[in-house]
Amino acid sequence: MKDSAGIEGLVSELQGIVGVDRVSQSRAVREQHGHDESYHAPQLPDAVVFARSTEEVSAIVKACSARRVPIVPFGAGTGLEGHVCAVAGGVCIDLSQMNEIIRVSPDDMDATVQAGVTRKQLNEHLRDTGLFFPVDPGANATLGGMSATRASGTNAVRYGTMRENVLSLKVVLADGRIIQTSRRTRKSASGYDLTRLFVGSEGTLGVITEVTVKLHGIPQHVAAAVCPFPTIEGAVNTCIATIQCGVPLARIELLDDDQMAAVNAYSKTDYKVAPTLMLEFHGTESGVAEQVAMVQEIAAEHGGTDFQWATLPEDRERLWTARHNAYYAGLAVRPGSGGLITDQCVPISKLAECLVATKQDLEGTPIPSCIVGHVGDGNFHTVLMIDPADKEEFARAAAINEKMVLRSLALGGTASGEHGVGLGKRKYMETEHGEALSVMRAIKAALDPANIMNPGKIL
Numbered sequence: 001m002k003d004s005a006g007i008e009g010l011v012s013e014l015q016g017i018v019g020v021d022r023v024s025q026s027r028a029v030r031e032q033h034g035h036d037e038s039y040h041a042p043q044l045p046d047a048v049v050f051a052r053s054t055e056e057v058s059a060i061v062k063a064c065s066a067r068r069v070p071i072v073p074f075g076a077g078t079g080l081e082g083h084v085c086a087v088a089g090g091v092c093i094d095l096s097q098m099n100e101i102i103r104v105s106p107d108d109m110d111a112t113v114q115a116g117v118t119r120k121q122l123n124e125h126l127r128d129t130g131l132f133f134p135v136d137p138g139a140n141a142t143l144g145g146m147s148a149t150r151a152s153g154t155n156a157v158r159y160g161t162m163r164e165n166v167l168s169l170k171v172v173l174a175d176g177r178i179i180q181t182s183r184r185t186r187k188s189a190s191g192y193d194l195t196r197l198f199v200g201s202e203g204t205l206g207v208i209t210e211v212t213v214k215l216h217g218i219p220q221h222v223a224a225a226v227c228p229f230p231t232i233e234g235a236v237n238t239c240i241a242t243i244q245c246g247v248p249l250a251r252i253e254l255l256d257d258d259q260m261a262a263v264n265a266y267s268k269t270d271y272k273v274a275p276t277l278m279l280e281f282h283g284t285e286s287g288v289a290e291q292v293a294m295v296q297e298i299a300a301e302h303g304g305t306d307f308q309w310a311t312l313p314e315d316r317e318r319l320w321t322a323r324h325n326a327y328y329a330g331l332a333v334r335p336g337s338g339g340l341i342t343d344q345c346v347p348i349s350k351l352a353e354c355l356v357a358t359k360q361d362l363e364g365t366p367i368p369s370c371i372v373g374h375v376g377d378g379n380f381h382t383v384l385m386i387d388p389a390d391k392e393e394f395a396r397a398a399a400i401n402e403k404m405v406l407r408s409l410a411l412g413g414t415a416s417g418e419h420g421v422g423l424g425k426r427k428y429m430e431t432e433h434g435e436a437l438s439v440m441r442a443i444k445a446a447l448d449p450a451n452i453m454n455p456g457k458i459l
Contacts, residue, residue, distance in 0.1 A: 007046055010067055014091070015050050017059045022050040022097075033074050033084065033092040037139070039338045039388065040082030040423055045072055045092035052097050054209040055228035061207065062176035065092050069448050071174075071202040075116065075145030078137075078340055081422030083149065083202050083458055087456035093207060094250075095144055100295025101125050102210065103442040110167055110184060112212045115144025119434030122213075128224070129217040137418070138324040143211045149420040150200030154323065156324055157217060157243075158250045158282065161418065162199055170210035174448040202420055204456035205447045211409065219282035224310040224319050225291060228274040232331030232359055234254055234302035235275040236352040239375045241298045243348055247291050251280040252376035253323055257358065259330065259370035259383075260343055267322040277375075278323055278448045280316070330383040334368050337385040340397045343425075344408045347381040354411055358382060358404055367397055379417035397412055406431075410427050429458070 008207045015023045024030070025047050036043035051057045064071050070090025070333075077084060086092060098114035105111065106129050113122060120140045122133050137153035147169060152161035152349060159165070168182045181194035198205060205300060232254075239252055254277055255263065269349065280430040281288045310316045322329075331337050346354045355371070362369045362382065371381020382404065384397045405415050405428050414441065415421075415428040430437050441459055445449075 004115075008066060009089070010069060011047050014047070014060060014062045015131040017063065018049060018051065018056055022052075024048045024050075028277055030092075033072075034086055035075070035096065036079035036082060036084050037079050038075050038080045038082050038321050038422075038424065039340050039386070039394075040085055041130060043085040043087050044089070045086035045265055046089045048074075048092045048094055050094045050097050053173065057093060057095075057172045057207050058176045058178050060091070060093055061172050061174065065175055065450065065452060068452060070455050071203075072205070073144070073148065073207045074106055075148075076118065076140065077142045078139035079145065079149060079422065080343075080419045081416070081424040083420060083422040083454070083457060090452070095207075095209070096142065098144075098209065102103050104129065104215075106131060106215075108184065109215045109217075112168075112210060112213060113143055113213055115142060115147075115209050115211060117143050117211075119143065119146065124189045124249050125380035125450060126215065130218055132218050133165070133213055134192045134216050135162055138327075142375055143213065146209045147199050147208050147211050150418070150431060151377070152374065152377075152418040154253060154320070154374060156374060156418075157252055157311070158248055159173030160187040163196065165196060165214045167198050167214060168212040169208050171208055173206045173452065178209075179206075186214075194279065198201070202422060202457050204444060204458050205453060207453075209390050221285040221288045222279040222280065222282055222311075222316065224251075224277060224278070224316045225292075226271055226278050226308045226310075226319065228260075228272040228276045230274065231297075231304045232275040232355060233352055234304060235277050236355050236375065238277060238295075238299045238302045240348055240351060242295055243376060245249060245294065245298070246351060247294050248283070249291070249295070249376060250282040251278070252372070252374075253278040254373050255323070255326065256353075256378060258368075259372050262329040262333050262370055263322050263326055266332050267325055269322055271308075277304065278319065280320075323372075326370075327383060329378040330368075330370045330385055332339055333370075334385040334389070337368075338388040340384040340386055340394075340401060341409050341419070342382040342384075342401050342404050344373075344377070344381070344404055344413065344415045345377070345418045346408050346411045350411040350413070351375060351378050351380075351416045353435055354407060354413070355380060357407060359399060361403060365396065367400075368457075374418075377417075378413070423457065426458065
């Protein structure tokens with residue numbers, strides 16, 4: 001989008017679609033929409049449009065398509081792989097004002113929302129229904145963005161990721177057509193599974209404008225616990241044994257000793273500074289008691305005996321708030337730093353091997369770091385606190401990240417367990433997917449032949 005006359009002509013048309021006050025070319029607005037929470041340098045769009053309906057998104061896309069102008073969808077900007085960086089300029093479509101909860105069906109245990117609805121907004125709306133939406137990536141992300149990146153989080157070990165919890169999507173394609181990817185039924189054998197195609201597509205195939213999600217019953221009884229271990233192997237092996245025994249844990253998170261020290265300093269907690277599991281149990285009172293007994297027995301076999309319990313809602317909230325703030329706690333260890341976050345995910349049987357090797361890698365570098373992860377599904381993150389202005393340090397951190405990614409792939413894992421591909425993981429796609437990558441490129445070319453949908457991402 002280098003032709004200034006063309007830019008002004010398009011901006012004028014967009015103003016006619018949504019109104020003058022919902023189209024911005026101010027630098028401050030463009031800077032806000034040119035980056036996410038990742039280490040990737042901002043790359044600004046030429047204009048930002050605030051949409052309020054699927055029909056408006058369709059009209060915006062048609063106007064951009066006619067001029068072959070790139071389009072970048074934007075939700076809350078909480079991504080971690082540079083998904084919203086406008087690498088080719090163009091128009092950013094901000095969907096945050098599309099925040100209507102369209103329908104909740106308690107009997108069917110599902111809901112349909114506009115893409116700008118956040119997970120906290122939906123759960124607040126649901127609080128009197130006895131239902132909740134379980135996917136919890138930590139950040140108060142939008143449901144559209146969570147669908148686009150195939151997000152997961154702390155509850156995924158029991159309730160699944162966005163892949164398992166999205167029933168249907170409304171999507172605006174690159175030519176402005178509006179499609180519904182499927183019906184609301186829990187299963188269908190009719191046609192291609194377009195819903196799963198767009199879940200995780202990161203805005204490269206279309207703009208998600210509505211999401212229909214599964215809801216789950218609020219458990220009758222909830223208990224949470226923190227358990228330190230003398231070694232990281234003990235914590236990981238407890239997790240593996242718990243999963244293999246079929247204990248239906250809701251959450252099982254691992255924080256290494258460095259992360260626990262950072263959490264204590266940031267959240268004013270006093271947990272033991274040691275490799276630690278944070279766990280949560282859902283079910284009936286007797287069912288939770290049975291789960292707890294089994295996990296305590298398994299943990300004791302691996303050196304974990306000092307359980308601290310949180311059964312009151314406010315105590316559980318404090319515990320999980322501290323966990324969700326782990327990233328910011330890590331950055332606070334080195335004020336002014338930026339976080340390069342890895343996203344390793346391996347088969348559960350390979351988790352201990354991968355984690356121990358990763359810890360050894362970190363001990364050999366002067367860059368401050370910590371480990372935190374959703375180890376119940378084999379996923380963990382290393383946060384490397386780097387000086388954004390130090391190019392040599394960034395190169396060292398990037399080399400460590402690459403070593404970790406290649407290790408995950410060698411162990412049968414993936415380059416990205418939950419953060420998506422964006423800009424940060426593109427270079428590993430061919431190693432991970434092989435010939436399947438050519439099929440992805442063919443799908444992209446069929447749905448977006450002019451390559452205007454979030455160009456430069458994934459492929």
